[in-house]
Amino acid sequence: MPYHEFKCSECIPERKMHAVVKGPGEDITMALPLGYLNTIPGSISERGCAYCGAKHVIGTPMKDVIHLSHGPVGCTYDTWQTKRYISDNDNFQLKYTYASDVKEKNIVFGAEKMLKQNIIEAFKAFPKIKRMTLYQTCATALIGDDMNAIADEVMEEMPDVDIFVCNSPGFRGPSQSGGHHTINIAWIKDKVGQVEPKITSDYVINYVGEYNIQGDSEVMADYFRRMGIQVLSTFTGNGSYDDLRAMHRAQLNVLECARSAEYICNELRVRYGTPRLDIDGFGFEPLSNSLRKVAMFFGIEDRAQALIDEETARWKPELDWYKERLKGKKVCLWPGGSKLWHWANVIHEEMGVEVISVYTKFGHQGDMEKGISRCEEGALAIDDPNELESVEAMLSLKPDIIFTGKRPGEVAKKIRVPYLNAHAYHNGPWKGYEGWVRFARDIYNAIYSPIHQLSLLDISKDEIPTGNGFVTSGMIANAGLAEEVISAGDLRQYSGKYDCVSDLKNKIYPDFKKVTEE
Amino acid sequence: MDDIKGKIAQLEDYIMKKCLWQFNSRAWDRKDQNENILKISTLLLCEEHFIPETPADRCYWVEAVSLVDAFKNRYPWISALNKTEKKELMEALKERIDFLTITGSLNKELTDPLY
Ligand code: SF4
Numbered sequence: 341m342p343y344h345e346f347k348c349s350e351c352i353p354e355r356k357m358h359a360v361v362k363g364p365g366e367d368i369t370m371a372l373p374l375g376y377l378n379t380i381p382g383s384i385s386e387r388g389c390a391y392c393g394a395k396h397v398i399g400t401p402m403k404d405v406i407h408l409s410h411g412p413v414g415c416t417y418d419t420w421q422t423k424r425y426i427s428d429n430d431n432f433q434l435k436y437t438y439a440s441d442v443k444e445k446n447i448v449f450g451a452e453k454m455l456k457q458n459i460i461e462a463f464k465a466f467p468k469i470k471r472m473t474l475y476q477t478c479a480t481a482l483i484g485d486d487m488n489a490i491a492d493e494v495m496e497e498m499p500d501v502d503i504f505v506c507n508s509p510g511f512r513g514p515s516q517s518g519g520h521h522t523i524n525i526a527w528i529k530d531k532v533g534q535v536e537p538k539i540t541s542d543y544v545i546n547y548v549g550e551y552n553i554q555g556d557s558e559v560m561a562d563y564f565r566r567m568g569i570q571v572l573s574t575f576t577g578n579g580s581y582d583d584l585r586a587m588h589r590a591q592l593n594v595l596e597c598a599r600s601a602e603y604i605c606n607e608l609r610v611r612y613g614t615p616r617l618d619i620d621g622f623g624f625e626p627l628s629n630s631l632r633k634v635a636m637f638f639g640i641e642d643r644a645q646a647l648i649d650e651e652t653a654r655w656k657p658e659l660d661w662y663k664e665r666l667k668g669k670k671v672c673l674w675p676g677g678s679k680l681w682h683w684a685n686v687i688h689e690e691m692g693v694e695v696i697s698v699y700t701k702f703g704h705q706g707d708m709e710k711g712i713s714r715c716e717e718g719a720l721a722i723d724d725p726n727e728l729e730s731v732e733a734m735l736s737l738k739p740d741i742i743f744t745g746k747r748p749g750e751v752a753k754k755i756r757v758p759y760l761n762a763h764a765y766h767n768g769p770w771k772g773y774e775g776w777v778r779f780a781r782d783i784y785n786a787i788y789s790p791i792h793q794l795s796l797l798d799i800s801k802d803e804i805p806t807g808n809g810f811v812t813s814g815m816i817a818n819a820g821l822a823e824e825v826i827s828a829g830d831l832r833q834y835s836g837k838y839d840c841v842s843d844l845k846n847k848i849y850p851d852f853k854k855v856t857e858e
Numbered sequence: 859m860d861d862i863k864g865k866i867a868q869l870e871d872y873i874m875k876k877c878l879w880q881f882n883s884r885a886w887d888r889k890d891q892n893e894n895i896l897k898i899s900t901l902l903l904c905e906e907h908f909i910p911e912t913p914a915d916r917c918y919w920v921e922a923v924s925l926v927d928a929f930k931n932r933y934p935w936i937s938a939l940n941k942t943e944k945k946e947l948m949e950a951l952k953e954r955i956d957f958l959t960i961t962g963s964l965n966k967e968l969t970d971p972l973y
Contacts, residue, residue, distance in 0.1 A: 367874075369962035376967070591913065602883060615917040618878040626876070629924055636920045685875045705965040706883050713874040 393516025403427035411477025481509035524603035541570035549601030552577025554768030555841030568852030623686030662780035667692035681710035898922035
């Protein structure tokens, strides 16, 4: 597997070891991009910082908590509007963003006093919320503010509140991944084991590494509940602070994003003997296998099979409608970490697209091992690309679409490549059976958008056709399809609702009687 | 010889594209996973008994059942092998998966002393 040198990065020779092309018959023992290293000076990375990984990715999806950053307001930029980890308590954690608003004078004279005032003020402003997470940032770490001492003082003065301190300033690690690690370990060390939960089922899991992007974890929790499995906690999407303090009581940790949350599963395994089962919640086949495995762990496979049959019958004809229209489309799969391996094989198999490149911003070499193994031959795999490399790759590979974050996504649009937001989604959830169809629909809408077709024309030099009439996505897509596919009666377009998550809140589940004593 | 290589390549392709258990992040952990899951898979494939006794065993067993089901569905030739052939095949498969994920792996994090 040859390493790939980008023309634009010839002046940064170290970059060559960060990209490879998967050649015919080659495997991951022949070449593997370096990963999880400090970004090379001169390479403008698209990564986030370790504070961002701890707070914006893992901490803040917890729903019943005041999330306060101790630092300048700028650190909290990535909150309003940019994150889409919703919650079933009216999105409290998304609606309010808190920072202690550190200024130059605090750097000189210290910011602890101000932090304490801020904490108390925030609790008073939201008297129903009794839980808080505090996040360290670069500036306050450098001046040595002792957040733990302040948190202890407040907890003594306000005995009904509980505060979690996360000491993961931006510089603590090469990327946001360092922050994932830090907050995982801090949570298990400081908080797990403090609450005894009410066990309502014979089958109890923690659902770990799942952040409820546009409702993903609510969809998965629905499946688990339909099988009579109690989801004791979700780490951390739509998760509750106190439920997460009770993680030690689950019988199984079902791990979705191993990149961001394997650490806590590994620790739970060592400290409490709870095993870890890695699953894939995306795509019909991987999801069905995953549900079957979780159920089999508890000896209730029949319940899983009934659910799988029902969901597959309902949604497969719709997935296949899109597959017919997406076959052969070239895709750059450029997410942050885990989606590169969650999706690399299944989008090829179930949607018919060709993954021509995978990249990861903050993945480790293990993520590349998984991603490269799962994609087809010829794919270009890149670790921590800079913007120029991404542009060079898009210009040479000519993808029909890329799946990436919003910053590189906007760059893609400028060179007329449609993009879908791989982190926050477009019209998610994308997890679950219906969600997977929604993902296919978003891809279809992006590739066949008439507006996108128009954007391919350059009004400064191209001849603009004026005689063409109105076109729709359907007309563009149908142009390349055989008549029998267009008229296939057993396939149909997505027929779900605009909002497929809210109704789950009021759903009544079968009452599987608990037989074992606590 | 070529025949067994071709067969192993098919099974390897399934594991590397569809499974996650072989990719835990430390070498010792991968060794445990490969050893246990493939050992139980061999027993199940040969219709021998395995009763999981601990929660960890149950996890290995669940992965093994799922793997063996997939092998039987996708590669009908596997059911036509006799017990000795199945054992030889699975032994060679384990060697290959160990090579890909542990001994031949270029992942520098595998030997990180943490965990
Ligand atoms: S790198 Fe430091 S200053 Fe910048 S956002 Fe992260 S914590 Fe804040």
